[in-house]
Amino acid sequence: MKKYQLGEFEEIVMLTVGILYNEAYGVSIKKEIEVRLARKVSVGALQTALKRLEDKGYLKSREGEATEERAGRPKKYFQITALGKRAMEYAKSTRDELWSAIPKMALKTVTT
């Protein structure tokens, strides 16, 4: 079970990085999450998550261009690695498995 560890926020970050594909860097990821999920994301939380994911080998990064509004600081673009992809798939499949294991009745009682 410990094979792929991916927290909830980490999963969101991974997915977002996937969505943004070549354009995933700090600010764009933050904005994407904020827009899509309508939740506030602090720079700190996001950067920590990105660093952790990079350390785990789920993401890899490359230096990007430096623009004026960034006060000459380079962007750091993130990309999902093969391992990261597997981790995401694993997360999804475990979730699907769990979903499919829920008896129909249980869900019905919830809705009523």
Next chain:
Amino acid sequence: MKKEENRPPKYFLKFFQWYCHPQLRDHIEGDLMELYNERVKELGKRKADRKFIVDVLLLFRPGIIKPTEGYKNLTTYSMIKSYYTIAFRSLKRNKLHASINIVGLAIGMACCIFIALFVQFELGYDKQNKDADKIFRMGIDLEANRWAISAFPIGALLKDNFPEIEKFTRIKPIETLVLNSNNDVKHKEKVFYADSSVFDVLDIKLLKGSPTTALAEINSMVITEEKSKIYFGGEDPVGKTLTLPDSKTEYKITGVFSPLPSNSHVHIQIMVSSNNFEPMRPSSKQAWNYLTNHYTYLVLPKGVDYEGFAKKISAFMDKYQNITADQTPNRIKLQPLTSIHLHSNLGLEVEPNGNINTVYILSAIAFFILVIACINFMNLSTAQSLKRAREVGIRKVIGSKKSQLIVQFLSESVAISCIALVLSIVILILITPTLNSFSGKEIVLNPIENGYLILFFFVITFFVGIFGGIYPAFFLSGFQPTSVLKGSFIGNFKGQLLRKGLVVFQFAIAFVIMVGTYVVYSQLNFMQSKNLGFDREQTLILQLPKDSVGDVALKNEIAKLAAVKNVTRMLEVPGKMVRTTGIWYEGSPENKDVNMYIFSGDADLIKTMGMTMLKGEFFRPETKQFYKEFVINETALKRFGWTMDEAVGKLMDFGERGKEPGRVIGVIKDFHFKHLHDAIDPLVLYLEPNFESYFMAIKLRPGNLKESIADVEKTWKRVIPQHEFEYQFLDESFGKLFEQERKLGQLFSVFSSLALFISCLGLFGLASFTLEQSRKSVAVRKVMGASVSEIVMMMSKDFLKLVLMGMLLAAPIAYFVMNRWLQGFAYNVGFGWAVFFYATVAGLVIAFTTVSYHSMKAALSNPVENLKSE
């Protein structure tokens, strides 16, 4: 201008830049700036600022914050870690060499630290006194003799006449029996008569009682807690009494004091009021006539020219005593308190002192032992250079600078010396109690009590680490990466030469110390067995009591015993005579008296002590010519310029020539009446009417010694039952005179064996290395038909050559040093060349044994094993 406005809060940006991990800093800062600029446009500067601050604060979390070591340290840290990893791996790989290195270093360091502590202890004598640099002990020169003593009233007289003298105190030790009030504890003790000022001047702290009153009253006594336990058990001694049976006085205990530290020139356990000793009383009329072992200490202002002051008081005393220009002037000397222990070797010292030369010799030995250990380290590291050469090559190719490699090897050697330090501390903890009891010192291994200890540890560890490591570090880091990596690197001839040189040096040092040991012992032996001009075997020495009216009776009774051959009474014990007085003789310079050693023994002296008369006769038993007949020794004869034939009948007298001078009746053969350090001086013997409180020598017949002594004791008990019977053997008491030489000899032998041991450790390691290198050549030789003994000889020859060379080099140094030492003795054994022979043979045998383990192993190994690889 617009850009100026769009600056986020400066200090928060700085704060962020400070805490952020450098790897993350740039792009996160970029993100922050991008967001900030957007927010400024959308929300305005104030809101953007606030949000920026929130972001910065939220970023302050683990993962973002840089590690405490900092970014730069990170790589150096891992480099150093790698240094140590490699160092420990190479230690592990060469367990033998590593243990030789570490054990050798540890022994050397333990020696060195111990000696450093010893030297510190010796140098620290009396320094703890609060006025250490202001206190001076008075001494006096009489003729050629220098004494540590002074006249009783001189302190008070000088104090009254010289305002410079702040305070003074006097102490006068006596050996006497002490008895407690229950009559059940009785010991012989050294008791000091002392002035009240002793507490202040000698800085003696009273635990109970007041310093002003404790010794003020007659019959008052102060003791240490240690003595209190002995005489009173656990009870409070104050108010109780102790008796000195010899003087039949009962003393009241008025205080308890803590003894002076063990590194003091005098150790006092019991003090009684100076008022109890007649000559020390201010009212005493006879006080000037005494000159015995009595010590005066003056407290002078700081930085005073004490030698000049001593001249001033000498001149004052001349005037006071009306000494005219043609008389011998007073020569009073002052010694700084702190110099007494190491620099004073006067007559009648209160306790035997140390010797600055011993301190020098030991420091030199400590240093050289450490050097020997360091040389082992150097040799083994350079010998192993082959094994480390590849590592150096790789490191250089990867980009190590030479300086970095030097740091690497130095830190390696410092690490090894740290391990050795730990081991040496263990050794120190184990040996210090033994060495303390042996040397009679109190050296503590407690860093809290002795802060210098930590300093010694540091200094010695770094000295060893750097000194031992510096050459290998330069040597190893100097390899050319190309030649090393190509594999064409074979040894280094320069290195080999240096290694050999170092072995030579090591053995040279060991050889000097060995020769030193031999010379010290042979001198010791010489002194103990030298013909002293008198017979000291089977001779008992008793000290006669002071009030023994019946000393003749005692002598006569003892002489009747079957076990006793002869009995004599005499003034002093030969070997440690110190009495001098002015003697006038026919033809003395300017017809004045000359200060000369004097001695007195009764008619049986010659027989009992086995002395020889050369001319004339000794005192006859029935003579009543006390102080009127003289016997002189050969040296005196020569000094007076007399011939043997004219000597008998010459006039002689005590002091100035009297109305009826005495006559010389005989010439006695020279005998050693003083320490063998000193040449024989002129000696005048005379006859005393009685020998109260002097000595009795009893020559026993061969036989059961115990029974003979018991017989003597019985007789003593019968004649003078009120006195304790105590005896000493003459040869034993004589042997005690050589205590210092014996200790030096023992120290020498300990250190010489250590030096030799460490040198051999190094040789052992070096041999194992060299022989490992030549395994193949040995195998080939064996295959070709060489015998085991031939191979062993071949392998050992090289090493023995080095050892021999070291010894040849050391011989002149050893000769020079030890000859100088021997010059300090008026009668020395002389420098026998045989010692070189013995030391060389011993050195060679030990070295051969050391090397032969490996050469035998090599020679006995199966050639197939060594040849099949490759």
